[in-house]
Amino acid sequence: MTRTAPLEQDILVLTDTDGTEIPVPVRRSARARRMLLRVDPVRGGPELVLPAGARIDAARTFATRNLGWLRARLAHLPARTSFVHGAVVPILGREHVIRHRPDQRGGVWRVEDPGGSVELHVSGAGDHLARRVTDFLKGEARRTIAPRAKLHAATLNRRVGRVTVRDTATRWGSCSSRGDLSFSWRLVLAPEEVLDYVVAHEAAHLVEMNHSDRFWALVERLMPDYSRPRAWLKRHGSKLHAYG
Incomplete structure (x- = not known):
């Protein structure tokens, strides 16, 4: 069963069914009208955007409900290529x-x-x-x-x-x-x-x-x-x- 850990330092930690923990940075936005779970290709990770008045327990429920989508998107992120010798x-x-x-x-x-x-x-x-x-x-x-x-x-x-x-x-x-x-x-x-x-x-x-x-x-x-x-x-x- 999928569960979530408490929100600490603006990070919501989701625990997948296989025990993998997925830290999701949380950002409140005055312009946001609804909760939005997205994957940022620039930073290479997920982000949960919340309206200013959104409750944390509602954010947990929303993120958990969309965990399957998040897992699939993260799996399809392109591998990063650092500028190092041989790259x-x-x-x-x-x-x-x-x-x-x-x-x-x-x-x-x-x-x-x-x-x-x-x-x-x-x-x-x-x-x-x-x-x-x-x-x-x-x-x-x-x-x-x-x-x-x-x-x-x-x-x-x-x-x-x-x-x-x-x-x-x-x-x-x-x-x-x-x-x-x-x-x-x-x-x-x-x-x-x-x-x-x-x-x-x-x-x-x-x-x-x-x-x-x-x-x-x-x-x-x-x-x-x-x-x-x-x-x-x-x-x-x-x-x-x-x-x-």
């Missing part, structure tokens, strides 16, 4: 193997062998390796996204304001009323056509700040076969948050 990281559709080179200088650089495999060499101390790889990927995202955004905007007779990259959790891209575009740097980990689709999507918002038929006609004008990368992002996008 394989996809960059625009090509796999790169991280190689720590503590004896070298120069930050991060690519090395491609005649057979076509690519390595990402990282100099410096080991405790700086993950940060250096992340900074490298952010730089690659900026260099890849900015010119594409300007090209798509020019096709639509629009001008782009600032183009920034961030580590966003809920959006792959956004467009402000001023024409500034912002993107998740993790798009550089996706196939190239997926990154290009998101850039085209946000460029279309420079004309239509909605998702009307007119908007999607603009996206199709910029990228006629956008349905394929759009489907890829829906199916595999959570995997991009499992790196680093």
